[in-house]
Amino acid sequence: MDRLKDKVCIITGAGNGMGQSTAQRFGAEGARVAVTDISSRDGEETVRLITEAGGTAQFWLLDVSREDQVAEVFADIADSLGGIDVLVNNAGISGVDKPTHEVTEEEWDQVFAVDVKGVFFCTKHAVPHLQQGGGSIVNVSSIYGLVGSHEMAPYHAAKGAVTIMTKKDAATYGRDGIRVNSVHPGTILTPFVRELAERGEGGLAGYLSIMEPKHPIGHVGEPDDVANAILFLASDEARFVHGAALTVDGGYTAV
Numbered sequence: 312m313d314r315l316k317d318k319v320c321i322i323t324g325a326g327n328g329m330g331q332s333t334a335q336r337f338g339a340e341g342a343r344v345a346v347t348d349i350s351s352r353d354g355e356e357t358v359r360l361i362t363e364a365g366g367t368a369q370f371w372l373l374d375v376s377r378e379d380q381v382a383e384v385f386a387d388i389a390d391s392l393g394g395i396d397v398l399v400n401n402a403g404i405s406g407v408d409k410p411t412h413e414v415t416e417e418e419w420d421q422v423f424a425v426d427v428k429g430v431f432f433c434t435k436h437a438v439p440h441l442q443q444g445g446g447s448i449v450n451v452s453s454i455y456g457l458v459g460s461h462e463m464a465p466y467h468a469a470k471g472a473v474t475i476m477t478k479k480d481a482a483t484y485g486r487d488g489i490r491v492n493s494v495h496p497g498t499i500l501t502p503f504v505r506e507l508a509e510r511g512e513g514g515l516a517g518y519l520s521i522m523e524p525k526h527p528i529g530h531v532g533e534p535d536d537v538a539n540a541i542l543f544l545a546s547d548e549a550r551f552v553h554g555a556a557l558t559v560d561g562g563y564t565a566v
């Protein structure tokens with residue numbers, strides 16, 4: 312019930328999928344949740360879900376690829392909620408599904424603007440607030456930040472960057488009492504992924520017949536599987552977990 316009691320927790324991209332599930336889990340554990348997203352409608356919906364369940368949440372409109380917005384919003388959150396304890400760098404886009412030699416510079420830059428610079432900007436502008444009392448940063452990378460596949464070239468490079476940014480920032484900020492860790496989800500059946508699968512050839516069943524065998528546990532994940540891992544890393548239960556890359560992938564990267 313109280314694993315994040317009264318902690319001010321910023322979650323980026325909290326309007327959908329794993330960001331929304333994480334925000335709801337945090338709200339149920341007593342956090343004061345700063346829901347941020349590029350979509351007001353989706354972010355406000357997350358706030359509604361949290362408050363209707365008895366939690367505390369407020370929405371801020373935020374595009375993580377814009378440093379001016381990140382600086383302004385994080386200062387406002389810290390001012391109005393009394394500091395920052397936890398940052399979850401969740402917002403991300405997957406970009407084009409092409410091999411490297413077909414990707415344009417613009418397509419590459421689009422993914423890096425959100426997935427890499429977004430993590431950089433949010434970390435940069437959260438750290439001065441976290442330095443005042445310690446805390447936790449959780450970066451959402453991917454299995455594709457650890458291993459290769461035939462899919463999405465810019466996304467692999469971007470998530471790989473997030474993996475090593477996590478370790479670098481852990482090395483730097485541990486002495487300030489700021490823990491920095493990453494999570495690496497396998498295939499997670501968010502509403503968006505489910506919808507894409509349903510529209511594809513063979514529908515959801517066809518999609519699952521391809522994806523499930525890649526996960527040795529025999530099935531793909533749910534948003535709450537990742538939310539629970541992020542909750543652990545954000546909470547004081549993980550006080551000695553620092554610089555870790557936690558896979559939440561049903562064994563995808565174990566084989």
Ligand SMILES: NC(=O)c1ccc[n+]([C@@H]2O[C@H](COP(=O)([O-])OP(=O)(O)OC[C@H]3O[C@@H](n4cnc5c(N)ncnc54)[C@H](O)[C@@H]3O)[C@@H](O)[C@H]2O)c1
Binds near residue numbers: 326327404
């Ligand atoms: N779903 C998967 O299978 C999977 C697997 C591994 C890693 N991931 C990663 O997990 C994270 C969440 O993925 P998801 O599947 O829940 O995504 P999603 O597409 O369901 O939700 C992403 C949210 O981020 C928001 N967003 C997009 N661009 C933004 C920006 N510039 N600034 C702020 N918010 C922005 C969107 O509005 C949306 O609410 C991403 O970083 C993704 O790369 C997803």
